[in-house]
Amino acid sequence: MVSLVVVALFLLQGALLQPPQAAAFKIYTTDESLTHHRITEAAFLRKMADVCRNVATARGKDFTLPINSKLTATIVQKACSNAFSSLLKLSTFNLAIIQTSISNAAVDRKQFSTAHHFDDEDFKNGRDLITKGIASVKVSIKKGNYLSARTSLGAVCHTLQDFYSHSNWVELGSTAPFSTLIKPELPLNNIAGPNTKTCRNCVGEDCSDNILPDVLQQKTLTSGYFSLIFSSKPAGKCSHGGFFDRTSSREPTGGINKDDISSDHGFLHKRAAEMAINATMEVLQDIRLATGDQAFLRLMGLRQTSVLAFVIDTTGSMSDDIEEAKRVSFSIIDSRRGTSEEPSEYILVPFNDPDFGPLTRTEDADLFKRSINSLSASGGGDLPEMCLSGLLLALAGAPQSSDIFVFTDAAAKDLELKSTVQVMIERTKSTVTFLLTSPFSFRRRRDVSQSQGFTSRSIPLSDIQLYRDLAHVSGGQAIEVTKATLSLATAVITDASTSALVTLFQVVRNPGIAENFTFVLDPSLSNVTVYVTGDSPVFTLYSPTGVSQSGSVADGPLGSILTVGNLKRVKLNSTGQTGEWKISIDSTSSYSLKVTGQSSVNFLFNFVERLEGGDFTPKANRPFTGRNATLFVSVTGGDSVTVTDVLLVEASGSNVVNGTIKALGATDFLVNIDRIPEWPFVVQLKGLLNDSTTRSLPSRFQRQSPTQQQGSRFTITAQPNSTIEPGTPFVLNFTLVTNATGGSYTIRARTDRSFSVSFPSSLNAGTEGSAQGTITLTAPSNTESGTDVTLTIEAEDPESSDSNYVALRFTVMTKVTDFSSPVCQIVSIKADCPVECSRASWELSTNLTDGNGTGIAGVSLSRGNGSLSLSNVMSADGTNVTVAFYNASCCSQEVELVAVDRVGNVGTCFTSIKSPSTTVSPSGSTTVSPSGSTTVSLNGSYSVSFSMCVALVGLLVSFLYG
Numbered sequence: 006m007v008s009l010v011v012v013a014l015f016l017l018q019g020a021l022l023q024p025p026q027a028a029a030f031k032i033y034t035t036d037e038s039l040t041h042h043r044i045t046e047a048a049f050l051r052k053m054a055d056v057c058r059n060v061a062t063a064r065g066k067d068f069t070l071p072i073n074s075k076l077t078a079t080i081v082q083k084a085c086s087n088a089f090s091s092l093l094k095l096s097t098f099n100l101a102i103i104q105t106s107i108s109n110a111a112v113d114r115k116q117f118s119t120a121h122h123f124d125d126e127d128f129k130n131g132r133d134l135i136t137k138g139i140a141s142v143k144v145s146i147k148k149g150n151y152l153s154a155r156t157s158l159g160a161v162c163h164t165l166q167d168f169y170s171h172s173n174w175v176e177l178g179s180t181a182p183f184s185t186l187i188k189p190e191l192p193l194n195n196i197a198g199p200n201t202k203t204c205r206n207c208v209g210e211d212c213s214d215n216i217l218p219d220v221l222q223q224k225t226l227t228s229g230y231f232s233l234i235f236s237s238k239p240a241g242k243c244s245h246g247g248f249f250d251r252t253s254s255r256e257p258t259g260g261i262n263k264d265d266i267s268s269d270h271g272f273l274h275k276r277a278a279e280m281a282i283n284a285t286m287e288v289l290q291d292i293r294l295a296t297g298d299q300a301f302l303r304l305m306g307l308r309q310t311s312v313l314a315f316v317i318d319t320t321g322s323m324s325d326d327i328e329e330a331k332r333v334s335f336s337i338i339d340s341r342r343g344t345s346e347e348p349s350e351y352i353l354v355p356f357n358d359p360d361f362g363p364l365t366r367t368e369d370a371d372l373f374k375r376s377i378n379s380l381s382a383s384g385g386g387d388l389p390e391m392c393l394s395g396l397l398l399a400l401a402g403a404p405q406s407s408d409i410f411v412f413t414d415a416a417a418k419d420l421e422l423k424s425t426v427q428v429m430i431e432r433t434k435s436t437v438t439f440l441l442t443s444p445f446s447f448r449r450r451r452d453v454s455q456s457q458g459f460t461s462r463s464i465p466l467s468d469i470q471l472y473r474d475l476a477h478v479s480g481g482q483a484i485e486v487t488k489a490t491l492s493l494a495t496a497v498i499t500d501a502s503t504s505a506l507v508t509l510f511q512v513v514r515n516p517g518i519a520e521n522f523t524f525v526l527d528p529s530l531s532n533v534t535v536y537v538t539g540d541s542p543v544f545t546l547y548s549p550t551g552v553s554q555s556g557s558v559a560d561g562p563l564g565s566i567l568t569v570g571n572l573k574r575v576k577l578n579s580t581g582q583t584g585e586w587k588i589s590i591d592s593t594s595s596y597s598l599k600v601t602g603q604s605s606v607n608f609l610f611n612f613v614e615r616l617e618g619g620d621f622t623p624k625a626n627r628p629f630t631g632r633n634a635t636l637f638v639s640v641t642g643g644d645s646v647t648v649t650d651v652l653l654v655e656a657s658g659s660n661v662v663n664g665t666i667k668a669l670g671a672t673d674f675l676v677n678i679d680r681i682p683e684w685p686f687v688v689q690l691k692g693l694l695n696d697s698t699t700r701s702l703p704s705r706f707q708r709q710s711p712t713q714q715q716g717s718r719f720t721i722t723a724q725p726n727s728t729i730e731p732g733t734p735f736v737l738n739f740t741l742v743t744n745a746t747g748g749s750y751t752i753r754a755r756t757d758r759s760f761s762v763s764f765p766s767s768l769n770a771g772t773e774g775s776a777q778g779t780i781t782l783t784a785p786s787n788t789e790s791g792t793d794v795t796l797t798i799e800a801e802d803p804e805s806s807d808s809n810y811v812a813l814r815f816t817v818m819t820k821v822t823d824f825s826s827p828v829c830q831i832v833s834i835k836a837d838c839p840v841e842c843s844r845a846s847w848e849l850s851t852n853l854t855d856g857n858g859t860g861i862a863g864v865s866l867s868r869g870n871g872s873l874s875l876s877n878v879m880s881a882d883g884t885n886v887t888v889a890f891y892n893a894s895c896c897s898q899e900v901e902l903v904a905v906d907r908v909g910n911v912g913t914c915f916t917s918i919k920s921p922s923t924t925v926s927p928s929g930s931t932t933v934s935p936s937g938s939t940t941v942s943l944n945g946s947y948s949v950s951f952s953m954c955v956a957l958v959g960l961l962v963s964f965l966y967g
């Protein structure tokens with residue numbers, strides 16, 4: 006229960022600083038109520054199982070898995086791997102669900118409009134948010150921006166799911182989702198007018214009968230009014246209800262929300278939540294039809310294995326390095342083609358001076374090969390290169406937690422980007438490894454002319470130190486080798502480009518000292534590798550049984566050691582024992598140590614903010630130093646994992662802060678940190694793995710986040726907006742809050758795409774310790790729809806050099822004006838089918854048009870295994886018509902055609918030659934129909950069924966649908 010004190014405090018602080026969330030289905034909860042997270046997860050699992058059932062059936066395989074509330078990610082992943090005959094990834098499936106849920110949760114934190122939550126009968130704007138959001142998911146998928154697609158999808162799901170909790174759709178006795186919400190071309194009818202009274206007082210606490218009988222009888226749609234601050238509402242209107250809603254104390258008292266089982270209409274919570282799951286599945290199906298199965302699998306995270314991402318300097322002296330990048334990538338591609346270890350995506354960013362980019366991102370290995378083949382080293386100029394600009398493009402373009410490799414032999418010119426690169430590393434949790442050639446003649450190219458070549462001059466250490474710093478912050482390495490030995494060092498790329506790579510342990514010491522480190526190897530691990538980088542550190546490795554091997558022994562009892570440049574890579578014997586290992590290192594200069602392996606057991610974490618009412622939402626900035634904080638931790642790939650410790654470990658020292666763990670179900674945890682430390686840290690997880698197949702005791706395991714995180718003494722927040730229009734300036738306000746008074750902060754704002762950004766150069770926090778700023782962001786007018794852009798707003802305290810940021814991701818989208826789905830018109834059906842169906846075939850001819858829309862982009866079959874042929878003709882009135890001709894065996898009696906237009910509106914067209922149905926629907930259209938599906942009998946020979954009733958009966962059937 007929430008205490009009164011919370012509200013009083015909030016009202017005292019004023020609504021503008023930290024408003025609590027609008028009420029909605031809870032984000033995380035401890036009772037059996039269904040949360041937004043569980044609703045979204047259930048919809049993902051059920052839709053995915055449904056897709057895999059279709060695939061299995063189409064391939065003649067058995068699929069016996071029942072699609073119900075008992076599905077788990079592991080069960081679905083196994084069944085789907087079987088259906089697709091390839092191992093689909095569990096960890097990234099979990100990740101996709103979490104990413105979508107996180108963005109779903111953010112709506113409660115950041116978006117308070119009535120439309121976002123279907124409060125106050127704001128149906129039209131709510132529907133607009135949903136349909137625009139779905140359009141944005143589709144353009145993002147088209148451009149391959151899956152994280153953005155999930156972000157938009159999460160926001161859509163939130164609003165859509167809230168409809169079922171906040172409106173009276175369920176109370177009206179509806180048995181299917183309100184499809185009109187995802188179909189902009191359908192009229193929104195039967196909405197209560199502004200003067201229509203909808204509710205009466207609850208009887209004491211009992212609100213089970215507070216909706217007026219007229220409203221129920223006439224199936225009028227309404228939703229509850231809600232306000233945190235004011236108690237007024239239009240006369241006779243229903244309230245949301247509950248503790249935070251001040252309108253519910255006013256007549257008619259009480260409310261109608263079904264947010265959880267203790268809500269005013271909590272007796273309908275389960276039903277509303279189940280309906281919300283079905284509605285979410287309907288959106289997923291629409292997206293699937295618009296984008297195709299392969300893209301849909303990627304959206305669901307099931308097709309991501311690993312990414313190969315290169316950022317390559319292309320100046321004159323780099324030709325050997327480019328050759329080596331080619332060799333190693335071709336060898337990875339060719340040796341893994343068709344296996345589960347084949348990279349799923351390739352990223353390439355060239356840079357020199359003054360140019361960098363473009364970013365090539367593709368799933369097509371051959372296209373990547375062509376792109377890297379076309380790189381040639383040329384020019385050189387006399388200046389360092391645009392390395393960080395290139396890296397920034399790669400960080401923004403790569404999926405989260407990618408391994409990115411940078412090839413260069415020169416210092417970075419664009420040093421001013423260092424803090425932005427660091428922010429992007431923290432945000433994306435991607436790892437950056439630098440392959441620096443000729444570092445001992447690490448040149449600034451302006452010296453080249455003076456010294457007649459690429460040698461001479463010892464390196465300014467600061468140049469290399471920049472790369473080392475960024476590598477260490479990200480959990481990567483700065484490998485310094487000669488051009489002649491680069492081909493040995495690229496083994497690290499082959500090591501990292503595998504799926505299921507996990508980090509067990511990692512430390513950086515600068516300056517170096519003699520120290521002993523321990524780490525635990527567990528039975529789920531394979532291919533364990535230890536990397537030591539630094540100027541000739543001396544080390545010895547000890548196995549749990551006390552066997553040791555010195556770092557100078559290339560082939561020993563514990564493994565084989567490769568030494569190249571400043572790198573030593575130890576590949577442990579595959580018979581490597583489980584238990585506690587020790588490494589003892591001695592070095593006077595800086596070094597880094599990293600232990601990785603392959604395992605399905607890993608973890609994800611996010612700092613979250615606790616909201617009033619017990620919900621959580623992810624933070625988009627650094628946590629407050631010295632204050633408490635909460636981590637949301639999700640363990641993937643282990644159905645029988647016990648988490649014992651979650652620690653913040655000092656990145657370059659031995660301090661540790663211990664978190665208090667609270668389980669939220671089997672694999673999710675909330676971890677309270679009492680005090681965010683002053684120092685940068687990594688997150689370490691320890692626990693026990695239970696192996697149910699053997700009788701052995703549980704074994705210890707540990708994992709660590711490769712990327713460093715840090716706190717700040719101030720924070721920046723901004724209202725996110727998920728889409729911007731090309732060519733139109735977008736104005737955004739942000740707020741800086743510090744616990745100190747006064748002080749001037751330097752502000753920087755930039756995008757990863759060099760879009761134009763204007764911002765104040767500094768802000769003064771004043772005596773109240775806060776300040777507001779405004780940023781104007783403009784995407785060039787020729788930016789393609791679906792392009793992703795990340796805006797980072799950074800603030801730095803020039804005195805302490807403490808800094809914080811907020812990173813916002815936008816999708817650039819031209820205003821969608823085409824909201825109409827392709828239309829299907831059946832021209833003829835010839836079906837003269839004998840009882841013995843295999844002896845004959847039937848055929849269907851249809852005309853598909855997109856009316857005034859953007860035009861049909863593709864037609865495919867989503868049901869039926871006959872053959873489809875398409876042709877384009879121009880009709881008499883000048884519209885483009887796609888003629889689809891379908892021919893199938895009489896044994897295959899159903900067909901569903903899917904037509905998608907250029908903005909992703911989907912029209913489907915279902916035809917069956919099964920024995921005629923007798924149900925005839927009343928003609929006309931009823932948008933608030935309790936039944937979502939109607940069967941119309943046509944001419945006694947076939948039936949056409951479609952989801953929301955727009956019926957015309959006749960020989961020619963024309964309908965909008967999808």
Ligand SMILES: *[C@@H]1O[C@H](CO)[C@@H](O)[C@H](O)[C@H]1NC(C)=O
Nearest residue numbers: 179180181182276279280283
């Ligand atoms: C959700 O869909 C399933 C499958 O179509 C159906 O059995 C179930 O009754 C639906 N649930 C609700 C609450 O409409």
Ligand SMILES: *[C@@H]1O[C@H](CO)[C@@H](O)[C@H](O)[C@H]1NC(C)=O
Nearest residue numbers: 518519520521522588589590
């Ligand atoms: C590390 O361990 C070795 C062997 O157990 C021991 O001799 C040495 O003193 C330890 N060094 C440090 C710095 O603790």
Ligand SMILES: *[C@@H]1O[C@H](CO)[C@@H](O)[C@H](O)[C@H]1NC(C)=O
Nearest residue numbers: 499500503530531532579603
């Ligand atoms: C990783 O280990 C597995 C099994 O232990 C082995 O088959 C595979 O070749 C190894 N992969 C690499 C990249 O070494």
Ligand SMILES: *[C@@H]1O[C@H](CO)[C@@H](O)[C@H](O)[C@H]1NC(C)=O
Nearest residue numbers: 560561562563564565578580
């Ligand atoms: C691996 O272990 C075996 C058996 O302990 C040993 O003979 C061998 O030298 C070790 N090293 C390598 C690189 O195989």
